[in-house]
Amino acid sequence: MRISELSEATGVPVPTVKYYLREGLLMPGTRTASNQADYGPDHAHRLRLIRVLRDVGRLGIERIRPVLAGLDDGSLPTHRLLGMVAYALAPPAEQGPVAADLALARADVDRFVDELGWVVNDGAPARRALADALVSLRRLGRDVGPEVFVPYAKAAGRIAASEFRTGPPADAPRDEQVEWVVVGTVVFESALRALLRMAQEHQSALRSP
């Protein structure tokens, strides 16, 4: 199909499609004339994926780029690739020096993850994110340890296990596996946040006069 048809099929305006082409997020079409190219279903699918990352994941181009580069890179082993993509989707860590209370919270988190028996890379951005959450609680005057996160860890463990039961098998095409990680991280995380807010509203309604 032509670029105008691609635009119509995906709801992405032509200038935006051209921008993604220039930025290398969308692979070029097959040239059919000096100023015309042909696009197929792969292009439409890629455009829809970019829009999910942008609209649901609220990621900027600079954070979308490495994810798509991972999808297009045939050289990495699949497990390494999936890890790379998951880390690329993590919120960027705070910059700047690490305060003493953050170092302490990080040690608490590392111990907590060990106790859960979870196999998580030392460099996983989520370790720092959890330490940030613990520091925030403490700076607000709450005298809490990482045990305060136990109900969340249990829920997260259940969800991750159910995701892997319904996900593609380990020998599925790597594109399919990577997209599944992307969608799981961005779309289902957004769904979980929405459901948690509704469940909190429901609990609040139950308790209000």
Add this chain to the structure above:
Amino acid sequence: MRISELSEATGVPVPTVKYYLREGLLMPGTRTASNQADYGPDHAHRLRLIRVLRDVGRLGIERIRPVLAGLDDGSLPTHRLLGMVAYALAPPAEQGPVAADLALARADVDRFVDELGWVVNDGAPARRALADALVSLRRLGRDVGPEVFVPYAKAAGRIAASEFRTGPPADAPRDEQVEWVVVGTVVFESALRALLRMAQEHQSALRSP
């Protein structure tokens, strides 16, 4: 304490403290001289809360403002106030016309929430957010209904119930209740996201050769 001491106690630079004062996010201190004011523990606490909303919640000033206004407003009934604060913390909805597939997804979500038996306002931003997630899955070619969210809804229900068990009682001071909603929404949501990513990495490690 003086503004320099307030800055030191909270780690917020003096120019930033002055900015929050000008913007009305931080209540003024007690004037002690023509160009000097005295600040107390309430000011330090408010500054730490602003930093949590900014650093952990990644909220801009314009989204922090109504939350703090809610905290300072003594006129709303507590239940209304808590709902207002929770909605103010929700990610802003996409603007623009509602596509036909989104309207359909929204009807699916409304039915799903009914079936869960949850009491959730029709105008809750989370309904739209969940419909957005469902539309994203469908636009990526997955033929799914809202039932795909069941494991997430179960987890969310458990978490919300446990939060309300450990939260302040219904007759606690309203400041305490509002702050608890703020912290629950921002800090624990961030913790849940971090834990989910670690649980996913763990599951992935379990299955990789």
